[in-house]
Amino acid sequence: MRVLLQHVSRYRYPKPATLGPHLIRLRPAAHARARIETYGLHLTPPGELRWQQDPAGNFVARASWPSGRLTELGVTVELAVDIRPVNPFDFTLEPAAGKTPFDYGLLAHELAAYLDPGDPTFALGPLASRFLDALPQGGETIPLVVELNGRVHKAVRYVIRDEPGIWTPEETLRQGRGSCRDSAVLLVAALRSRGLAARFVSGYLVQLRDEGMIPNEPKGVSRDVVDLHAWAEVFLPGGGWVGLDATSGLMCGEGHIPLACTALPRLAAPIEGTTDVVADEILFEMRVGRLGHEVRPTAPFTDETWTALCEAGDRTDGKLRALGIELTCGGEPTFNSRLHPERPEWNGEALGATKWEQGIQLARELQKRMSPGGVLLLRQGKQFPGESLPRWTLELIGRQDGAPLWEERGADPWRGEPGIAQGAADAQKLGSARSLAEAIAARVGLEGFVLPAYEDPWRHLHEEAVLPIDVDPLAADLRDPEERRRLARVLDRGLGAEAGYVLPLKFVEGAFRSERWSFRPGRLYLLPGDSPIGLRLPLASLGGPPAVGIAEEPVEPPDPRSPEAAAREAERERTRLLRRVAEGKVAAEVVQQLLPPPKPPARKPAFAVRTALCVEPRGGALCVFLPPVSSAKEFLALIAAVSEARHSVDDPVLLEGYPPPPDPLFTRMSIAPDPGVVEVNLPPASSFAQHRTMVETVFDAALHTGLHAEKYLLDGRMTGSGGGNHITLGGPTPQRSPWLRDPRLLASFITFLQHHPSISYLFTGLFVGPTSQAPRLDEARHDALYEMEIALTRAFEHDPSAGPPAPWLADALFRHLLIDVSGNTHRAEISIDKLFDWRTAHGRQGLVELRAFEMPPHPRMMVAQAQLVRALVAALAQEPYRAPLVRWGQELH
The missing domain is CATH 4.10.910 (30s ribosomal protein s13; domain 2)
Known part of the structure; x- marks a missing residue:
């Protein structure tokens, strides 16, 4: 960091004064840690200035004014310095100096002045003598000097003392307070009392604004400051002069710029001279400013720039309203761990213990900030090749009207990992699990329908029989394969013990219904596995006439259109x-x-109930598995029943299973693991201010849970989390999505991004190209440009005066073109996977996802990226962008 320091001292005399020679010690010493780029000393009025060095090697300017009397004297120092972080312990001691006391040898004569405690400045009294006697007498040298520095810091309360002079150690300890120069003198006395050569230092202390975002940690200064300061230096053979700042109790760093280093404090005065008239006014001023300020991850924008950007966001909202466009903006920020950066789950792996712990903490923080009274639900997420189970996803569900869904009570159910059963420890909670299941059944009017579930003994007995004779299944090593760990947990609980409880449940004609399930073995034996028992129900083995066909009634997701x-x-x-x-x-x-096929005639199945609510003890909590429901009304009724029933047990209760279907009644956001990061899916925001507030809230919650969005490249450069930061744009409802109401908008957007590759590559990070997560249309598929031009021509033919077209038009024109080389519509720079896919209701959301955005390290950068996209949409909506596509060819890369 390059900064410019300005130090102005001004003396005004009541009448013209004759000045004798002045000694000015305001030039940085040669051993300053910061690199001095330029230096200037200016006198007002000008005088004769000669540079020299004193016996201690300090630079001293001798100034004189032979021309006559002066009414005012001004001394201005201006220097440019390059301040870079340094390690204050970056030195190596001579072997003989490793322990104190030690002999300086040939250097003792040269250091005699710095070992002498006899000067009156260091006079000791009873208090100072007792203080020095209580200090460590010897030991390892570096820990000793650090300890002495810390003891002085704790003994003296720092105050700003404007009166002239320096207190002796006795006076400083008697007062219990002191300025920086008083603490420095006491530390010099303490070091010399232990046989260590020490000197007094006067210099500049530069402190730059603390730009860190870590909460609950001590903060530095709130703005850039520079002051005259004083500290001590100790001479250590092999390390040279090492700075110790007793004011802070720390070693001196890159911000300490020594000006004068002397054996006696009075020889380090910044300005020393004589005059025949005493000045009646003394003024001084110190300023620090940054030079060549470049944006950096911790401060991407100045306050002025950020204010202007926020004003631009508000103007964009106004422009969109004037154009009649209802644009919503969502996102998928990703974070990595500040507490466990070395763990595999934060360096490429998707799953791990610390990721679960910090994901839960993040969900809890978001629940407090964004959805108080909401419910946290554990559900299955995406499953990828090579992973035996789908990844976990935490769904945070609240009500739009702010009404509470779930009231927290008792112990936290998320302390353990519900995905990991604990064998015998969970078996002790089976009584509570049965009580909770029966209480839920009573709340919904279905007493007597709860039945126990068991692990299949025959499968597990076979697995135990084939284990080697020298392997104890109950003491299975966690590093062994999954099957052995699963078997160990089952056997630890006992094959005859109940695993949980099942309540067949279905919402029919406004009420919950159930039926009695029967099985050929006489018991409900679960399918083998680690998943919740609600996902391991043996539905295929339910009893009944063999002629019964499909017993489960299909549930069609609601169409997003009215x-x-x-x-x-x-x-x-x-x-x-x-x-x-x-x-x-x-x-x-x-x-x-x-045309849609005719609906088949309704056929009443023999067994109508094929879903169930399940309760099992797992991970130290009672896990309630919610079955799928077809409406928000059913979900609310189910949540209310569980919430009331949990008062019948003392153990903590958590929810898992199926989330509610999409409904405007709910606000939803989710937290899910991704390779090396954890991902947060934000709900859509309808304005710039709402999106900005949401991003700042999520970042603050992440920082409070030990997460951040920072990583460092091999060359030391800071970058984002390494995950994506995809931006999703749509409308309040699919029918009101601007992409569906006017196909020209999407056509203009595609054309503009194709014309400006910088937008494709500026924010996407280091991974680009046809195999990246956001390939451009013209990367490795140059022939697709001809088809794209045909589709663009068709889109631009739409006449907005004729009203909105069929909603599927924009999707049908571009779905086969906005893909990657494998034909995947999701992995593309402009993904229309959820625009208006005719095959699924989930794909008809009116959303366009921009994937060429990597997670930035600062929330303001994330907000700025979204604002850039929103402003681009507003500009293209006002004036469509129609032009031939550019054949970039190999110029792209």
């Missing part, structure tokens, strides 16, 4: 197809394939 809009669209599509048949443009057989 029923009226969906019906109108279906009728328009049917009319359009029939007209094209009449015109001879489409064969009747094709129409039959395009």
